[in-house]
Amino acid sequence: MSWKILLFGVINLTCTGFLLMWCSSTNSIALTAYTYLTIFDLFSLITCLISYWVMMRKPSPVYSFGFERLEVLAVFASTVLAQLGALFILKESAERFLEQPEIHTGRLLVGTFVALSFNLFTMLSIRNKPFAYVSEAASTSWLQEHVADLSRSLCGIIPGLSSIFLPRMNPFVLIDLAGAFALCITYMLIEINNYFAVDTASAIAIALMTFGTMYPMSVYSGKVLLQTTPPHVIGQLDKLIREVSTLDGVLEVRNEHFWTLGFGSLAGSVHVRIRRDANEQMVLAHVTNRLYTLVSTLTVQIFKDDWIRPALLSGPVAANVLNFSDHHIIPMPPLKGTDDSNPVTSTPAKPSSPPPEFSFNTPGKNVSPVFLLTTQTRPGLGLNHGHTPYSSSLLNQGLGVPGIGVTQGFRTGFTNMPSRYGANNRTGQPRP
Numbered sequence: 001m002s003w004k005i006l007l008f009g010v011i012n013l014t015c016t017g018f019l020l021m022w023c024s025s026t027n028s029i030a031l032t033a034y035t036y037l038t039i040f041d042l043f044s045l046i047t048c049l050i051s052y053w054v055m056m057r058k059p060s061p062v063y064s065f066g067f068e069r070l071e072v073l074a075v076f077a078s079t080v081l082a083q084l085g086a087l088f089i090l091k092e093s094a095e096r097f098l099e100q101p102e103i104h105t106g107r108l109l110v111g112t113f114v115a116l117s118f119n120l121f122t123m124l125s126i127r128n129k130p131f132a133y134v135s136e137a138a139s140t141s142w143l144q145e146h147v148a149d150l151s152r153s154l155c156g157i158i159p160g161l162s163s164i165f166l167p168r169m170n171p172f173v174l175i176d177l178a179g180a181f182a183l184c185i186t187y188m189l190i191e192i193n194n195y196f197a198v199d200t201a202s203a204i205a206i207a208l209m210t211f212g213t214m215y216p217m218s219v220y221s222g223k224v225l226l227q228t229t230p231p232h233v234i235g236q237l238d239k240l241i242r243e244v245s246t247l248d249g250v251l252e253v254r255n256e257h258f259w260t261l262g263f264g265s266l267a268g269s270v271h272v273r274i275r276r277d278a279n280e281q282m283v284l285a286h287v288t289n290r291l292y293t294l295v296s297t298l299t300v301q302i303f304k305d306d307w308i309r310p311a312l313l314s315g316p317v318a319a320n321v322l323n324f325s326d327h328h329i330i331p332m333p334p335l336k337g338t339d340d341s342n343p344v345t346s347t348p349a350k351p352s353s354p355p356p357e358f359s360f361n362t363p364g365k366n367v368s369p370v371f372l373l374t375t376q377t378r379p380g381l382g383l384n385h386g387h388t389p390y391s392s393s394l395l396n397q398g399l400g401v402p403g404i405g406v407t408q409g410f411r412t413g414f415t416n417m418p419s420r421y422g423a424n425n426r427t428g429q430p431r432p
Contacts, residue, residue: 002049002052004125004126005045005048005049005052005126006049008045008122008125008126009042009045009046009049011118012038012041012042012045012118012122013042015038015114015115015118016035016038016039016042018111018114019031019035019038019111019114019115020032020035022107022108022110022111023035023111025104025106025107026103026104026105026106026107026108026111027101027102027103027104028103028104028108028186028199029089029092029093029096029199029200029203030182030183030186030199030200030202030203030206031108031111031112031183032089032092032203033086033089033179033202033203033206033207033210034111034112034115034179034180034183034206035111035115036082036085036086036089036210037082037115037119037175037176037179037210038115038118038119039085040078040081040082040085041118041119041122041123043074043077043078043081043082044078044122044128044131045122045126045128046074046078047071047074047075047078047128047130047131048126048127048128048129048130048131050070050071050074051071051074051128051129051130053067054066054067054068054070054071065261065267065297066261066262068261068262068263068265069224069225069261069262071129071130071262071263072130072221072224072225072262072263073221073225074130075130075131075134075217075221075263076218076221076222076225079214079215079217079218079221080214080218082210082214083210083211083214083215083218085210086207086208086210086211086214087207087211089203089204089206089207090204090207090208092203093200093203093204093207096200097197097200100196100197100200101196102196103190103196103199105187105190105191108183108186108187108190109183109184109187112180112183112184112187113180115180116176116177116179116180119172119176120173120176123170123172123173123176129263130263131172131217133263133264134217134220134221134263135170135171135172135217137220137263138216138217138219138220139216139219139220140168140216141171141212141213141215141216142212143171143174143175143178143209143212143213144168144169144171144174144213147168147169147174148168148169151169171213172213174213175209175210175213178206178209179206179209182202182205182206183202185198185202186198186199186202223260224260224262224263227259227260228259228260229258229259229260230260230266233258233266233294236294237258237294237295240290240291240293240294241253241256241270243290244270244272244286244287244290244291247283247286247287247290248278248283249274249275249277249278249279249282249283250272250273250274250278250283250287251273251274251275251305252272252273253270253271253272253273254270254271254273255269255270255271256268256269256270256271257269257270258295261296261297265296265297266294266295266296266297267295267296267297267298268291268295268297268298268299269298269299269300269301270287270291270298270299270300270301271301271302271303272287272300272301272302272303273302273303273304273305274302274303274304274305275304275305276304276305278304280302280304283302284300284302287300287302288300
């Protein structure tokens with residue numbers, strides 16, 4: 001297959017060379033515009049060769065989706081170059097309207113039939129998969145729509161032609177036949193009336209037909225390169241997503257994204273949240289089976305529903321504090337200096353003022369936990385119990401406020417405070 005493509009490529013280059021020489025000798029810009037279609041055939045052969053190479057390549061770690069997008073890029077580049085050639089012809093034709101040169105018809109008709117024969121022979125001999133798909137999937141051009149209207153009228157008279165002209169003709173065959181027809185009319189008018197301006201008019205017509213034919217293909221391949229979802233499969237994908245969301249064990253389907261990987265192949269990714277008791281492999285198999293009918297390359301991420309449990313501690317805790325059986329948690333009021341406020345009532349205290357009238361036996365709202373190691377061991381259990389005696393240095397850190405007294409200041413913090421598990425509610429035993 002590759003040797004056949006290379007052979008047609010060599011023949012194409014030879015024909016293009018002869019046609020360009022005949023364009024120069026005849027001074028016909030219409031023949032030049034028609035020759036550009038032969039150059040486009042060379043681009044289509046290169047695209048076909050790339051497609052054959054892509055079929056032989058396998059996905060790699062670097063290109064996990066394969067090389068199918070090279071076909072799309074080749075089609076997009078070929079159609080855009082053909083449109084640029086048509087714009088160049090339009091610019092040259094506008095200049096020729098100001099000063100029309102003389103056209104020689106010696107090789108005009110010969111060049112037309114050589115170009116037409118080679119273009120049709122190339123399209124019928126080589127199966128160009130990328131361009132065949134794009135010509136069917138892209139929207140119809142204005143030339144195809146007008147020819148389809150004429151074909152319906154003609155097929156109403158001769159029904160046997162419906163298989164050829166309907167539902168729509170191949171755009172490449174159509175533009176080759178239309179361009180050859182325009183050149184034949186140009187040859188006849190120049191030979192009969194020496195009407196050279198018809199050559200410029202034919203060049204404009206061929207350029208417009210070329211641009212109108214290639215533009216829908218450029219738009220379609222450009223959307224594929226932009227990783228958009230094809231409009232004709234959006235409804236089918238929505239239906240499949242609804243079916244997946246109703247599967248047993250599936251709670252939610254979210255973050256779904258589908259795009260066109262290449263011509264005729266879709267890729268997609270989806271996140272599926274399932275119940276905690278659901279079988280992941282079973283759900284994965286069902287989801288893949290449902291979506292694989294449309295999406296050939298699919299990535300499914302399944303995660304189980306996780307209950308959020310509130311954390312017991314809001315900050316980092318030392319390793320020796322994690323063993324709560326050896327410690328007691330005692331809420332302490334915040335330590336403040338003597339010049340700031342009273343730790344009980346949070347009001348400024350005076351040295352000569354009496355104790356506040358209202359003292360509550362509950363600590364304040366915002367208290368920070370203090371972890372105190374115990375020193376007494378409970379007999380028979382090996383568990384520490386009791387409180388660590390406070391030294392005078394601790395009491396001197398702003399807790400003994402003048403006028404209040406040490407006993408009054410610590411009554412709300414320690415007087416009736418049991419241990420964590422109520423082990424301190426014993427009678428008859430002295431406290432350390």
